[in-house]
Amino acid sequence: MHPTTITEVQVTPVAFRDPPLLNTVGVHQPYALRAIIRIRTDGGLTGVGETYADTAHLTRMEAAAEALIGLDAFALNTIRSVIDDRISRLSVTGGDGVAGMITTASTTDRVFSPFEVACLDIQGKALGRPVSDLLGGAVRDRVPFSAYLFYKWAGHPGAAGTHPVASLAPEDEWGAALDPQGLVGQARRMIDEYGFTAIKLKGGVFPPDEEIAAIKALRAEFPDVPLRLDPNAAWSVDTSIRVASELDGIVQYLEDPTPGLDGMAEVSGEAKMPLATNMCVVAFEHLKPAVVKKSVSVVLSDHHYWGGLQRSRLLGGICDAFGLGLSMHSNSHLGVSLAAMVHLAAATPNLTYACDTHWPWKSEDVVVPGALRFVEGAVPVPTGPGLGVEIDEDALATLHQQYLDCGIRDRDDTGYMKSVDPTFENTSPRW
Numbered sequence: 085m086h087p088t089t090i091t092e093v094q095v096t097p098v099a100f101r102d103p104p105l106l107n108t109v110g111v112h113q114p115y116a117l118r119a120i121i122r123i124r125t126d127g128g129l130t131g132v133g134e135t136y137a138d139t140a141h142l143t144r145m146e147a148a149a150e151a152l153i154g155l156d157a158f159a160l161n162t163i164r165s166v167i168d169d170r171i172s173r174l175s176v177t178g179g180d181g182v183a184g185m186i187t188t189a190s191t192t193d194r195v196f197s198p199f200e201v202a203c204l205d206i207q208g209k210a211l212g213r214p215v216s217d218l219l220g221g222a223v224r225d226r227v228p229f230s231a232y233l234f235y236k237w238a239g240h241p242g243a244a245g246t247h248p249v250a251s252l253a254p255e256d257e258w259g260a261a262l263d264p265q266g267l268v269g270q271a272r273r274m275i276d277e278y279g280f281t282a283i284k285l286k287g288g289v290f291p292p293d294e295e296i297a298a299i300k301a302l303r304a305e306f307p308d309v310p311l312r313l314d315p316n317a318a319w320s321v322d323t324s325i326r327v328a329s330e331l332d333g334i335v336q337y338l339e340d341p342t343p344g345l346d347g348m349a350e351v352s353g354e355a356k357m358p359l360a361t362n363m364c365v366v367a368f369e370h371l372k373p374a375v376v377k378k379s380v381s382v383v384l385s386d387h388h389y390w391g392g393l394q395r396s397r398l399l400g401g402i403c404d405a406f407g408l409g410l411s412m413h414s415n416s417h418l419g420v421s422l423a424a425m426v427h428l429a430a431a432t433p434n435l436t437y438a439c440d441t442h443w444p445w446k447s448e449d450v451v452v453p454g455a456l457r458f459v460e461g462a463v464p465v466p467t468g469p470g471l472g473v474e475i476d477e478d479a480l481a482t483l484h485q486q487y488l489d490c491g492i493r494d495r496d497d498t499g500y501m502k503s504v505d506p507t508f509e510n511t512s513p514r515w
């Protein structure tokens with residue numbers, strides 16, 4: 085077998101074009117940021133990982149990267165504790181909002197995750213086995229994803245403040261979706277192109293009655309497709325209970341209607357459908373109170389903040405033990421993350437919901453095209469050694485240059501929204 089001692093670790097921030105997708109805290113900036121991690125070993129193997137690229141997170145990643153030289157890519161427990169120790173000695177603060185609205189995830193788990201994925205890629209390459217084999221083996225050969233719909237403007241408004249009316253923005257290839265009809269058209273296109281068999285709508289953008297109307301329009305157009313609505317805690321407990329009763333029998337689950345474990349427990353006691361979360365259960369310490377309070381029935385895993393693929397499998401086991409369902413969360417991401425998500429989902433028996441992905445919104449990538457594809461709404465699980473994706477060096481260099489040039493250093497949906505609409509306030513719950 086190849087020697088697997090780590091000799092070099094590179095952290096490369098990249099920026100890729102992102103459409104103006106609306107959510108309850110604001111709107112996506114013109115570029116989404118990610119960092120690509122590459123670990124090289126003395127045996128000549130390279131492993132890749134992908135994570136957020138906000139400033140504080142990058143500082144922690146750089147410090148962690150230095151600490152890994154000389155460690156064995158199979159020694160994941162040691163690597164995690166070395167990272168934990170290294171970042172605990174940094175004075176950097178912030179970066180807790182890297183995943184959007186997820187602010188209480190474990191810093192160590194977030195920093196460790198992409199290094200763990202890169203090490204698993206190396207391990208798979210050293211053994212000649214896919215990453216899913218290192219996670220217990222694939223229990224499915226294709227991983228279904230959902231069509232992730234967003235309310236959106238026609239295009240980015242250009243220089244900040246120059247287009248206070250966002251509909252004046254130059255149109256991107258998706259165009260505007262600001263009402264039920266726009267969302268139905270968006271869903272139709274996404275389903276035609278990718279074959280998705282489930283739909284998630286990012287809500288919390290318009291008053292709840294408008295979003296109820298949108299879900300009902302989607303139900304009328306797609307009578308057999310499971311639907312989900314996620315307002316990212318934009319509603320009070322009372323509003324959530326009202327919406328839940330309006331959408332009874334229509335949505336598969338309601339995701340984060342209201343903030344906090346207690347509020348979710350109150351809604352859960354009244355709502356007929358399961359409640360899901362990627363906001364009030366985002367770290368291992370949240371699981372016990374969530375179970376005791378009966379706050380949620382479904383947890384959305386996400387290896388980027390649950391500490392990598394092996395710890396996400398641990399999350400799956402805990403959910404199984406306590407009778408919680410398991411789904412998968414997504415942020416704007418590139419092909420390395422999709423590969424990791426697919427291997428994890430393939431090797432997690434109780435991950436029974438179609439996973440979230442922002443994939444259709446992305447028009448640029450760092451991986452050589454072709455390794456990952458959607459067939460009837462699902463990605464066939466790569467069977468070659470490691471993750472099964474390769475970095476396109478030219479594309480990586482281009483997107484790194486774009487990062488250097490674009491001027492965005494932290495995700496700030498609220499700040500960008502305020503630059504277009506100075507009256508915008510980020511409040512939760514809003515309705």
Ligand SMILES: O=C([O-])[C@@H](O)[C@@H](O)[C@H](O)[C@@H](O)C(=O)[O-]
Binds near residue numbers: 106183362413
């Ligand atoms: O990309 C977005 O705007 C999403 O709202 C994202 O930030 C969320 O973290 C996520 O997709 C969710 O399910 O809450």
Ligand SMILES: [Mg+2]
Binds near residue numbers: 363
């Ligand atoms: Mg969510």
